[in-house]
Every structure is written in C-alpha cells, then in structure tokens.
Amino acid sequence: MNLSERFDEASLLELKQGFLYDADAESYICLLCGERFEEGVVYPADSRFLEARKYAAYHVSSVHGSMLxxxxxxxxxxxxxxxxxxxxxxxxxxxxxxxxxxxxxxxxxxxxxxxxxxxxxxxxxxxxxxxxxxxxxxxxVPGGAKFVPIHHTAPQVDERYALTQDEYAALLSKYLPHGLEGPLTGLPRKQKHKVALLRHIAAGFEKGIRYEEREINEILMRFSDEEYVTLRRHLIDYGFLGREDDGRAYWLNI
CATH class of the missing domain: 1.10.10 (Arc Repressor Mutant, subunit A)
Incomplete structure (x- = not known):
C-alpha cells in the first residue's frame, strides 16, 4: 500500500495524528513518509524511550511538524x-x-x-x-468497481484518474502480458492507460530512497529498453517521481 492509499484508508483520527496502525505488519506507519514503527519495540527519543505508538506520534511532530x-x-x-x-x-x-x-x-x-x-x-x-x-x-459497491486511489502529488486531477480496480487490472494485463515486471508491449497513447501503467511502475520504487539517474534507468529498462527515458519523464510529469533540478537524485513522490 503506497502513501496515497494510506491517506485514503486512514480514519479521521489517523489523519489528525499523522499515522495509522497496520494490523498485518503489527506496525504504526507515518502517513507522510511511510516510516514504520513495530509494535513491541522500544525507540529512543531524546533522553527517553518510547513504545511504538508514542514514538510514531513523536516522529510525526519532530520530523514533520504540525499535521494542520x-x-x-x-x-x-x-x-x-x-x-x-x-x-x-x-x-x-x-x-x-x-x-x-x-x-x-x-x-x-x-x-x-x-x-x-x-x-x-x-x-x-x-x-x-x-x-x-x-x-x-x-x-x-463491489471491490473491483471501486476507484483506484489518486496519488496526492498528481499535478491535475481529472478524468484520466477515473480508474476502477477492474479497469486497472485489465490494463496491466494488456500492456504487461508477460508479467507485472515487464516488458511493456508498448507505450499507450490514451492518457488514462498511461496513468495506470505509470502508477504500477512507480510502485517498484521504495519510499525514502534517493536514486541516481543510472539506477532509475536500470529499473525502467525492465519495462522498455527503448522508451525508458520517456517513462522517466512521464513519471516526473505525472507527479510519481521527484527530482533534483540538476538531475542528480530522484525519489518516489507518492
């Protein structure tokens, strides 16, 4: 589950506190950066030691500031x-x-x-x-008819993002017939199809890691060794990846 999905799934209380609890992972997860704090582990905070839930609250306020x-x-x-x-x-x-x-x-x-x-x-x-x-x-509403969450860094939310879970799965099968790791059959012209593929490709990057351009290219070449530069540009233009102005570092932006 990426950060956009976590925001969509979070309750009102979790949105206010800035973190949620993942029962499967038995961890508290920061809504802003995705950092996890495992239940049962004690974390050092200044001169104190805090259990996971209290440390998650400490992390949000000390690292990210006010949620408001x-x-x-x-x-x-x-x-x-x-x-x-x-x-x-x-x-x-x-x-x-x-x-x-x-x-x-x-x-x-x-x-x-x-x-x-x-x-x-x-x-x-x-x-x-x-x-x-x-x-x-x-x-x-049946599960497959529910809409795919829209990443909060999307530059403009419009009909391109009106994508149900069933449509999303069908598009991935169409353009990635050999498996979700690639390669692509080609770059779609329809914007809605393009957004679906970019969302899937972006899920292959890890939050909090700064990638060199070479590393980005290696990942994208798995999907297309001819269009990887175009894919990289689209990921940035659609808000999935962030980039330093000089192009020395890239990061997952969702």
Whole structure:
C-alpha cells in the first residue's frame, strides 16, 4: 500500500495524528513518509524511550511538524479550501482574535471574520454527512468497481484518474502480458492507460530512497529498453517521481 492509499484508508483520527496502525505488519506507519514503527519495540527519543505508538506520534511532530500546517499547505484540489479559508483556519487555530485576523487578511471587519468562522463550521457539518453517505455507498459497491486511489502529488486531477480496480487490472494485463515486471508491449497513447501503467511502475520504487539517474534507468529498462527515458519523464510529469533540478537524485513522490 503506497502513501496515497494510506491517506485514503486512514480514519479521521489517523489523519489528525499523522499515522495509522497496520494490523498485518503489527506496525504504526507515518502517513507522510511511510516510516514504520513495530509494535513491541522500544525507540529512543531524546533522553527517553518510547513504545511504538508514542514514538510514531513523536516522529510525526519532530520530523514533520504540525499535521494542520501540512494539510493547509496542500493545493485546493486536495482540500477544497481557498487560500483565504486556509489563512483563516490557521488564524483561528492559533487563537488569534477577530480584530487581529482582520488585519492579517487585509480586509473586512470583525463581523466578517465571525461569518467566515460560521461558514467553515457549516462546511464541516456538510463534510461529515457527505463522508457518511460515501461510506454507505462504497459498502454497496463491489471491490473491483471501486476507484483506484489518486496519488496526492498528481499535478491535475481529472478524468484520466477515473480508474476502477477492474479497469486497472485489465490494463496491466494488456500492456504487461508477460508479467507485472515487464516488458511493456508498448507505450499507450490514451492518457488514462498511461496513468495506470505509470502508477504500477512507480510502485517498484521504495519510499525514502534517493536514486541516481543510472539506477532509475536500470529499473525502467525492465519495462522498455527503448522508451525508458520517456517513462522517466512521464513519471516526473505525472507527479510519481521527484527530482533534483540538476538531475542528480530522484525519489518516489507518492
């Protein structure tokens, strides 16, 4: 399960705390970097020793900082929040007064700020109901008809990512008839098909590892020894891989 899938599967509490529990692996997993903390192991933290769950919380706060700050840094396509709404939420969370918030946002009045706060509360109520409705809908949908999770680093979420589990499996069988390790029968022209293949190929990289270009090329050549450069470019363009400006290092970005 990649990071995007972990975000999709996480409960509201897990999203707030920044980590979840994987019962199969008996480990706590950081939602932001994927680092695991095995249950039953004691981890050193400053001058203390913490069991896995408490260390996971320590890791999130010490390495990544505030989860609220992280979510507020995401694009509107991820949160649905405008820049003004994110600015207001940060101000409200800090305990800033309405008068100070007016100065921060550069307009309106204390009454306007109170109206914004009320509107955000109403948005939260609607979100809870919508989430309940979607969960009830998903419980009735067959597994293969459920959509494949969209990675949070996708540059633009559109119909290219409207891919069910059944469609995803069928596309992999079509373009990788000799097995999931490759080679490809060719690069698809349809964007939706391309996204499916790139998602699968990206799953072959490990989170937290910085790859040299040579290492990236070796992995991609398993899929196509003629189009590996094109595959590398697409993985970056579609947000699956990150890259240093000078091209010296690459990493999994999902």
């Amino acid at each position: 700050d992280y979510y507020l840094s995401l694009d509107k396509k991820a949160t649905g929040l405008t820049d003004l709404q994110k600015q207001l939420i940060a101000a409200f969370a800090s305990g800033m007064s309405d008068a100070a918030t007016v100065q921060l946002t550069g307009g309106g009045s204390a009454s306007t700020i109170r109206n914004h706060r009320f509107a955000l509360k109403e948005k939260a109520k609607q979100a809870k109901l919508f989430l309940a409705i979607m969960e009830m809908m998903d419980s009735k």
